Amino acid sequence: xxxxxxxxxxxxxxxxxxxxxxxxxxxxxxxxxxxxxxxxxxxxxxxxxxxxxxxxxxxxxxxxxxxxxxxxxxxxxxxxxxxxxxxxxxxxxxxxxxxxxxxxxxxxxxxxxxxxxxxxxxxxxxxxxxxxxxxxxxxxxxxxxxxxxxxxxxxxxxxxxxxxxxxxxxxxxxxxxxxxxxxxxxxxxxxxxx
Amino acid sequence: xxxxxxxxxxxxxxxxxxxxxxxxxxxxxxxxxxxxxxxxxxxxxxxxxxxxxxxxxxxxxxxxxxxxxxxxxxxxxxxxxxxxxxxxxxxxxxxxxxxxxxxxxxxxxxxxxxxxxxxxxxxxxxxxxxxxxxxxxxxxxxxxxxxxxxxxxxxxxxxxxxxxxxxxxxxxxxxxxxxxxxxxxxxxxxxxxxxxxxxxxxxxxxxxxxxxxxxxxxxxxxxxxxxxxxxxxxxxxxx
Numbered sequence: 186x187x188x189x190x191x192x193x194x195x196x197x198x199x200x201x202x203x204x205x206x207x208x209x210x211x212x213x214x215x216x217x218x219x220x221x222x223x224x225x226x227x228x229x230x231x232x233x234x235x236x237x238x239x240x241x242x243x244x245x246x247x248x249x250x251x252x253x254x255x256x257x258x259x260x261x262x263x264x265x266x267x268x269x270x271x272x273x274x275x276x277x278x279x280x281x282x283x284x285x286x287x288x289x290x291x292x293x294x295x296x297x298x299x300x301x302x303x304x305x306x307x308x309x310x311x312x313x314x315x316x317x318x319x320x321x322x323x324x325x326x327x328x329x330x331x332x333x334x335x336x337x338x339x340x341x342x343x344x345x346x347x348x349x350x351x352x353x354x355x356x357x358x359x360x361x362x363x364x365x366x367x368x369x370x371x372x373x374x375x376x377x378x379x
Numbered sequence: 380x381x382x383x384x385x386x387x388x389x390x391x392x393x394x395x396x397x398x399x400x401x402x403x404x405x406x407x408x409x410x411x412x413x414x415x416x417x418x419x420x421x422x423x424x425x426x427x428x429x430x431x432x433x434x435x436x437x438x439x440x441x442x443x444x445x446x447x448x449x450x451x452x453x454x455x456x457x458x459x460x461x462x463x464x465x466x467x468x469x470x471x472x473x474x475x476x477x478x479x480x481x482x483x484x485x486x487x488x489x490x491x492x493x494x495x496x497x498x499x500x501x502x503x504x505x506x507x508x509x510x511x512x513x514x515x516x517x518x519x520x521x522x523x524x525x526x527x528x529x530x531x532x533x534x535x536x537x538x539x540x541x542x543x544x545x546x547x548x549x550x551x552x553x554x555x556x557x558x559x560x561x562x563x564x565x566x567x568x569x570x571x572x573x574x575x576x577x578x579x580x581x582x583x584x585x586x587x588x589x590x591x592x593x594x595x596x597x598x599x600x601x602x603x604x605x606x607x608x609x610x611x612x613x614x615x616x617x618x
């Protein structure tokens with residue numbers, strides 16, 4: 186992938202990552218109304234629009250926090266497409282209700298679509314990681330939770346009443362287990378863009 | 380599971396390998412795509428867990444902030460919209476420059492938010508004199524006078540309802556410390572006065588012009604609180 190220049194709208198991403206109320210408010214003011222009217226014109230209501238927007242904002246926060254969000258297209262188009270696709274997915278999930286979607290998918294705005302694809306891949310990966318984490322035994326889950334909250338492994342050992350050497354090894358192996366599951370997971374393979 | 384592999388991964392990430400081990404490991408990575416891809420995943424997982432657990436507080440406060448902004452936005456979009464003309468902004472902006480931010484965006488007043496429901500403790504034929512007096516003085520907004528009656532009632536029987544109205548009276552009579560003790564007790568309970576108590580704590584901070592704490596407390600009130608409208612209104616004014 187070519188390293189495109191970062192778009193000035195990156196300020197919105199930074200603002201989300203820093204929990205900057207003024208920026209968040211301006212996103213609502215400037216970009217959300219369009220999403221709302223789209224959803225209302227496509228079998229949804231305002232409450233559903235509110236939920237979709239909130240989900241996307243949380244996703245962007247997470248991706249920005251993981252330092253994986255560098256905007257190479259205008260925020261407006263990117264944000265709208267993300268919300269729109271999320272909404273269409275929700276409709277699909279409950280499609281037995283017989284919805285009508287007025288659809289013009291042939292937007293050929295490449296940088297925007299590329300950004301949206303990246304963000305959606307990030308979301309899917311996060312969900313996969315979380316699902317695998319849930320598969321771990323209680324011991325592993327607890328140890329990892331502590332290791333990443335407390336940070337000092339000496340303290341973690343103390344808290345769990347075991348030796349430092351043990352927690353270090355166990356942590357490696359717990360993450361190792363996750364690594365192995367994920368390697369085996371086909372979903373992940375198809376997602377990999379590296 | 381190839382245990383040794385993951386132990387080395389972690390040591391490498393923690394920068395605990397010797398110079399030689401490091402070179403050896405990096406060479407292996409470059410020659411073995413399977414190993415390299417496992418290491419990539421291992422690294423990503425570390426990042427993911429770091430984000431998930433290490434930044435959990437940050438994430439929670441973002442979510443709360445987002446929720447209140449979102450609620451304010453969607454609520455505001457329904458009723459009347461005041462159409463400001465751009466030149467009014469210009470004037471307002473220059474006024475701001477002249478007089479300072481303070482007047483342009485005045486802080487909310489305690490007096491705008493301290494409306495309470497009336498107390499209805501007694502039924503006809505009820506004979507608890509103190510309770511009756513407490514109710515009457517409270518509803519007449521003679522809060523200072525109501526305090527001793529409430530105290531007498533509470534000595535006999537402590538209920539969250541009486542505690543709540545007692546707390547309000549203390550707050551209104553400027554016995555803020557005592558009021559906060561009462562509200563905090565209700566807050567840690569599970570009665571239906573729990574959220575009202577949290578709201579009252581926020582009002583108490585507002586009264587002391589401690590806007591920061593006020594806002595922090597408001598953000599902890601769940602959105603299903605019956606008077607959430609007021610919470611949002613006050614939050615909006617605090618911003």
